[in-house]
Amino acid sequence: MVVKSELKLIKSLQQKKCRNEHGLFVVEGKKTVEEVVNSSMKVYKLFAVDPSDLEVNYNDVVKVSSKELSQMSSLKNPNGYLGVFHIPNKSNKILSDWTLVLDGVQDPGNLGTIIRLCDWFGISDIVCSLDTVDCYNAKVLQATMGSITRVNIQYLDLIEFLKATKIPVYGTFMNGVSVTTSKLPKKGIMIMGNEGKGVSGAVAKLCTDRLAIPQFGGVTTESLNVASATAILLHEIRR
Amino acid sequence: MVVKSELKLIKSLQQKKCRNEHGLFVVEGKKTVEEVVNSSMKVYKLFAVDPSDLEVNYNDVVKVSSKELSQMSSLKNPNGYLGVFHIPNKSNKILSDWTLVLDGVQDPGNLGTIIRLCDWFGISDIVCSLDTVDCYNAKVLQATMGSITRVNIQYLDLIEFLKATKIPVYGTFMNGVSVTTSKLPKKGIMIMGNEGKGVSGAVAKLCTDRLAIPQFGGVTTESLNVASATAILLHEIRR
Structure with a gap:
């Protein structure tokens, strides 16, 4: 179950203005969600139609219906997994050659x-x-x-x-x-x-x-x- | 003016099966349409909201309304020009190194x-x-x-x-x-x-x-x- 205000918040993150306002961004798709969760990025919330299928070091995955997922998703055909993450503070140092x-x-x-x-x-x-x-x-x-x-x-x-x-x-x-x-x-x-x-x-x-x-x-x-x-x-x- | 059967034909060319059946394909956008018309490809039909604006060696450009164009187009926002061309007979000789x-x-x-x-x-x-x-x-x-x-x-x-x-x-x-x-x-x-x-x-x-x-x-x-x-x-x- 996802409350209406949260559905609305996540949907709003499709706009740059709202991403910057809330400091959050959305990632979709099993493989990419897994990769971002298992990186140094900080999770805000994870949603999955089938949470048991997600290979991540994170316990609090919210089970959602396909309908709820499609209400949050920017994809025509949402594919079962959606992660919301905090936009990291960017280092302003240049590290590479x-x-x-x-x-x-x-x-x-x-x-x-x-x-x-x-x-x-x-x-x-x-x-x-x-x-x-x-x-x-x-x-x-x-x-x-x-x-x-x-x-x-x-x-x-x-x-x-x-x-x-x-x-x-x-x-x-x-x-x-x-x-x-x-x-x-x-x-x-x-x-x-x-x-x-x-x-x-x-x-x-x-x-x-x-x-x-x-x-x-x-x-x-x-x-x-x-x-x-x-x-x-x-x-x-x-x- | 475009007759209904022609609108239907052109719309159908979005499918590979229909392209092969009719031997026709569709190109959209001013620059690309111009480039294809001015190449060795054979024109079947050209449509434009403003034909006078099209820089091509082809006289028979059909003036259409924006509504007609959007009925033929595969784009969300059609951009004024649509060309239908014959699929060329491919040479089965390899010419390049x-x-x-x-x-x-x-x-x-x-x-x-x-x-x-x-x-x-x-x-x-x-x-x-x-x-x-x-x-x-x-x-x-x-x-x-x-x-x-x-x-x-x-x-x-x-x-x-x-x-x-x-x-x-x-x-x-x-x-x-x-x-x-x-x-x-x-x-x-x-x-x-x-x-x-x-x-x-x-x-x-x-x-x-x-x-x-x-x-x-x-x-x-x-x-x-x-x-x-x-x-x-x-x-x-x-x-």
């Missing part, structure tokens, strides 16, 4: 894929511009596959952040120098831009180096998807 | 991104297993951004196709040899597997070489998204 900076990435699937890529390549810090899509958006979380628990994500004023840094700042541009011929340093910042507009003008001015991914198709192909481009650049950083 | 083979890729967004990657890297041939998602699915087309017109995509029995080939067959596996230390030949086949299960058992047996993308994160990260992995492998082929 390379930091990935996102300047206005809008698509939740792209951000989710990029978080998963950082996890794979051992990049523990992402700094997002204030207009980048929220990392606790349901579609982002669905695409991260639990990587959200292992990557530190901050939302900052990029101009201030970049002005204060002393390490090289690499921006990615269509007309940059090929990443395969560039010698990348041990420590740096890599900036990926918005899906349609790329890196914004004011941020571009603060780049110390301009990179590009060499193209081999015809001239008509416009650009790589930002998540695909990030995959290649992080691979090159670690290569 | 490298062929990308997809073994059971299910997510339309992933297939769309992979088609766009092949276009970028000049890989003109994709061979899909019969259980790979249909490339004329609306969500695939939305993610390809027009690249569908420049890449030849065939659906074949992979076992027969791979048994008949004489060039090296590279499969991607978690426990393969690092792609950064492998010397890739000038001509070959690269196989990417299903999102959850990877390359299937029968196909794996026909691989002459097993590749992997080196990981740098903690051990808990399970795998790369198949489109991210494809980005890195095609980049390495062309590197």
Whole structure:
């Protein structure tokens, strides 16, 4: 049983404003819920149609009906498990050698894929511009596959952040120098831009180096998807 | 004005069965419609709320109301332009040096991104297993951004196709040899597997070489998204 006010609260967490107000976010799906519970994230509440099936170190799982779950869920077809977690206090220290900076990435699937890529390549810090899509958006979380628990994500004023840094700042541009011929340093910042507009003008001015991914198709192909481009650049950083 | 039977036909093309029966597929959005019209694809019919705004070499654009468009569209918020095209006869010749083979890729967004990657890297041939998602699915087309017109995509029995080939067959596996230390030949086949299960058992047996993308994160990260992995492998082929 879930009381009406709680159903309403959880449903409201689909909006960024309400997530920030309550300091809570929602994760759905057995595997991702398990991964987040078993990480350093703090549980607010767990719901399951079949609690016995959930492999977690947490005893207080609330049994719910499929109808109740669908009233809380953001999915068309809820899949039996929903966890509500406290948004962690973000460390404002940068710990990794390379930091990935996102300047206005809008698509939740792209951000989710990029978080998963950082996890794979051992990049523990992402700094997002204030207009980048929220990392606790349901579609982002669905695409991260639990990587959200292992990557530190901050939302900052990029101009201030970049002005204060002393390490090289690499921006990615269509007309940059090929990443395969560039010698990348041990420590740096890599900036990926918005899906349609790329890196914004004011941020571009603060780049110390301009990179590009060499193209081999015809001239008509416009650009790589930002998540695909990030995959290649992080691979090159670690290569 | 669009007659009712035509609205019904176009709506039905959201299903693969109907696309194959009629030999037609649907593209939405100004930019993608323009790109497909101006390619070698044959137009069946074009619809627009504002035909004068469409930059195409085609005179017979049908003016429709927003209501009619939404009755044909697969999008929640149709964006003014819809084109119906003939599915081209696929060439069964392989023209490019490298062929990308997809073994059971299910997510339309992933297939769309992979088609766009092949276009970028000049890989003109994709061979899909019969259980790979249909490339004329609306969500695939939305993610390809027009690249569908420049890449030849065939659906074949992979076992027969791979048994008949004489060039090296590279499969991607978690426990393969690092792609950064492998010397890739000038001509070959690269196989990417299903999102959850990877390359299937029968196909794996026909691989002459097993590749992997080196990981740098903690051990808990399970795998790369198949489109991210494809980005890195095609980049390495062309590197």
